[in-house]
Amino acid sequence: MTMTQDRTDGLAAPPGGAQPVVLATYGLTKSFGDTLAVDHLDLTVRRGDVFGFLGPNGAGKTTTIRMIVGLIYPTSGYATVIDHQVPRDKIEALRHIGGFVEVPAFYGNMSARRNLRLMGGLNSEVDEQRVAEVLDIVGLSERADSKVGDYSHGMKQRLGIANALINSPELIILDEPTSGLDPQGMKDVRELVRELGKDGTTVFLSSHLLHEVEQVCNRAVIINKGRVVIEGPVSELHPQHSSVKLLTSDQGKARDVVAALAGAQQVTIDEGYLVVEASDGTVREMVAELVAAGVGVDAVIPAREQGLEDFFLGLTQSSDVDAGGAAGVAGGAR
Amino acid sequence: MKLLRRELTKLFAQKRSYVGWGGLLAVPLLITLAFYLNRNNHHHDNGPGGVISLAFHNGLLMPLASVAMLSAFLLPLLASMVGAYQLAGESETGTIKTWLMHSITRGGVLASKWGVAVIYVIIGLALVFVGGLAAGALAFGLHAQPLLSGQTVGVTHWLGLSLVAYLYVLVGVICVLSLALLFATVTNSSLSAAIGALVVFIVMNILGAFSYFDFLKPYLFTSHLDAWQSLLSQPVAWHPIVTGLITFAIYIAALMAAAWFLFRRKDILV
Numbered sequence: 393m394t395m396t397q398d399r400t401d402g403l404a405a406p407p408g409g410a411q412p413v414v415l416a417t418y419g420l421t422k423s424f425g426d427t428l429a430v431d432h433l434d435l436t437v438r439r440g441d442v443f444g445f446l447g448p449n450g451a452g453k454t455t456t457i458r459m460i461v462g463l464i465y466p467t468s469g470y471a472t473v474i475d476h477q478v479p480r481d482k483i484e485a486l487r488h489i490g491g492f493v494e495v496p497a498f499y500g501n502m503s504a505r506r507n508l509r510l511m512g513g514l515n516s517e518v519d520e521q522r523v524a525e526v527l528d529i530v531g532l533s534e535r536a537d538s539k540v541g542d543y544s545h546g547m548k549q550r551l552g553i554a555n556a557l558i559n560s561p562e563l564i565i566l567d568e569p570t571s572g573l574d575p576q577g578m579k580d581v582r583e584l585v586r587e588l589g590k591d592g593t594t595v596f597l598s599s600h601l602l603h604e605v606e607q608v609c610n611r612a613v614i615i616n617k618g619r620v621v622i623e624g625p626v627s628e629l630h631p632q633h634s635s636v637k638l639l640t641s642d643q644g645k646a647r648d649v650v651a652a653l654a655g656a657q658q659v660t661i662d663e664g665y666l667v668v669e670a671s672d673g674t675v676r677e678m679v680a681e682l683v684a685a686g687v688g689v690d691a692v693i694p695a696r697e698q699g700l701e702d703f704f705l706g707l708t709q710s711s712d713v714d715a716g717g718a719a720g721v722a723g724g725a726r
Numbered sequence: 727m728k729l730l731r732r733e734l735t736k737l738f739a740q741k742r743s744y745v746g747w748g749g750l751l752a753v754p755l756l757i758t759l760a761f762y763l764n765r766n767n768h769h770h771d772n773g774p775g776g777v778i779s780l781a782f783h784n785g786l787l788m789p790l791a792s793v794a795m796l797s798a799f800l801l802p803l804l805a806s807m808v809g810a811y812q813l814a815g816e817s818e819t820g821t822i823k824t825w826l827m828h829s830i831t832r833g834g835v836l837a838s839k840w841g842v843a844v845i846y847v848i849i850g851l852a853l854v855f856v857g858g859l860a861a862g863a864l865a866f867g868l869h870a871q872p873l874l875s876g877q878t879v880g881v882t883h884w885l886g887l888s889l890v891a892y893l894y895v896l897v898g899v900i901c902v903l904s905l906a907l908l909f910a911t912v913t914n915s916s917l918s919a920a921i922g923a924l925v926v927f928i929v930m931n932i933l934g935a936f937s938y939f940d941f942l943k944p945y946l947f948t949s950h951l952d953a954w955q956s957l958l959s960q961p962v963a964w965h966p967i968v969t970g971l972i973t974f975a976i977y978i979a980a981l982m983a984a985a986w987f988l989f990r991r992k993d994i995l996v
Contacts, residue, residue, distance in 0.1 A: 511825070
């Protein structure tokens with residue numbers, strides 16, 4: 393019955409870019425006076441992507457979203473939504489977008505139901521049933537007739553998502569949808585976003601939490617100071633190596649054997665354990681080599697992966713110092 | 727139309743709308759009450775002269791007496807508040823960005839905001855008219871009444887004149903409202919926009935009050951606000967009315983064109 397339920401392709405489709413582009417930005421730039429908030433940003437989001445738009449606070453995420461939805465005008469560059477160019481054809485583009493920027497704002501003196509009817513009808517005809525449906529999806533059915541002014545922050549956030557869904561748009565833009573929510577609320581919202589992705593709706597999710605993006609998104613871009621730092625499938629944003637701790641019959645000999653392997657990047661001995669930073673998939677080879685060299689392997693323990701948050705911080709901080717250098721690092725992941 | 731209907735929904739959902747209308751309605755009721763309580767005292771020296779004193783014994787004149795009092799301050803005040811609130815009020819609550827994220831044009835949004843503010847003033851004036859007439863009829867009855875030029879005309883003729891006068895005042899007040907809406911496109915505070923419009927209104931009134939600035943007078947819309955009183959003579963002196971309407975129309979067109987120009991590409995940062 394709804395657009396989102398009709399499209400069951402999306403994530404199930406083979407990766408590799410067969411899906412059409414739903415949202416793209418081309419050299420999108422915004423300066424406020426002397427401050428460059430967004431600096432020649434190029435993004436491509438394809439149908440069915442749950443696209444993570446990551447960056448520390450103040451990176452230019454919200455400014456970018458405001459330009460995409462036509463709330464502010466780019467200093468240069470433009471965005472396209474489906475085939476419509478923003479800002480030139482933003483009226484057409486906005487017909488395909490649902491979402492919110494920063495905190496979702498509603499008319500506090502009206503009920504949630506009335507707010508949805510009022511706003512939803514701006515883009516297309518919306519009947520009572522659809523209003524009830526989206527309220528149900530976000531779990532607000534019971535409070536649908538309370539004034540939004542009496543809502544908690546989390547409920548307003550849910551209502552924002554309901555309002556984003558109401559016209560069954562092709563593209564849903566959610567600006568930090570879990571900010572200010574309690575853990576249960578965060579979990580619910582993330583689950584909801586994941587469900588949307590499974591239905592084939594394209595979601596553009598801004599966040600400053602890397603693990604959130606990792607949980608719900610298939611692709612992501614990290615921006616800082618208005619520029620792309622790294623972009624790609626979420627699995628590739630991951631640091632490409634992990635570390636293991638080894639306990640063997642002869643740690644000294646083991647160290648020499650492991651260090652000679654191509655995949656091992658760093659080998660140290662820590663508290664009696666041999667700590668190896670190695671590319672994914674080299675553990676098996678490492679153990680085989682050790683056994684072949686006559687070293688008995690007593691234990692292989694996965695050590696703490698390099699924290700994604702640390703990785704994220706590393707990327708965004710290095711770009712603080714030299715954005716050009718960080719972009720160079722990002723080049724490898726593209 | 728879709729937008730205007732939604733703006734009306736919002737207008738009627740706000741308590742503040744009713745407070746303003748209540749304030750307007752209170753004026754004719756209070757004037758009638760004051761006149762009624764004072765009906766045996768012919769040395770009423772505390773009220774303004776002109777049409778207002780004519781209303782002393784005739785309920786028929788109560789609508790005109792009320793609007794004469796209101797157009798000096800309360801009506802411009804409410805018009806600037808409603809004009810300012812339509813746009814800047816939504817900036818204050820952040821709802822403007824939710825609203826503008828839909829498939830609607832900025833021009834359409836501005837036009838619907840202007841339209842709903844005009845409707846607000848029309849409803850307010852209708853309340854004053856009906857409230858004044860009803861209270862006046864109850865207190866003093868409705869009688870034939872001489873015009874300012876001396877000829878006595880009947881009840882329907884007076885009502886017709888009053889209606890035309892109200893329409894004239896409405897157009898004049900729309901100038902204030904448009905001014906407030908213009909200011910609301912440049913500030914995100916409805917109070918600032920409303921006060922800005924009132925300051926301009928008051929400054930224009932002051933300029934109009936000094937004979938030194940007489941050369942400015944025809945160009946100030948405030949100088950034309952009372953011109954409806956020329957309706958109350960026979961034959962009617964249409965010239966001041968027409969001049970007034972043309973002046974108002976030019977102001978409204980210029981103010982709204984400026985508002986559209988500023989709002990069209992405004993960066994919504996709330």
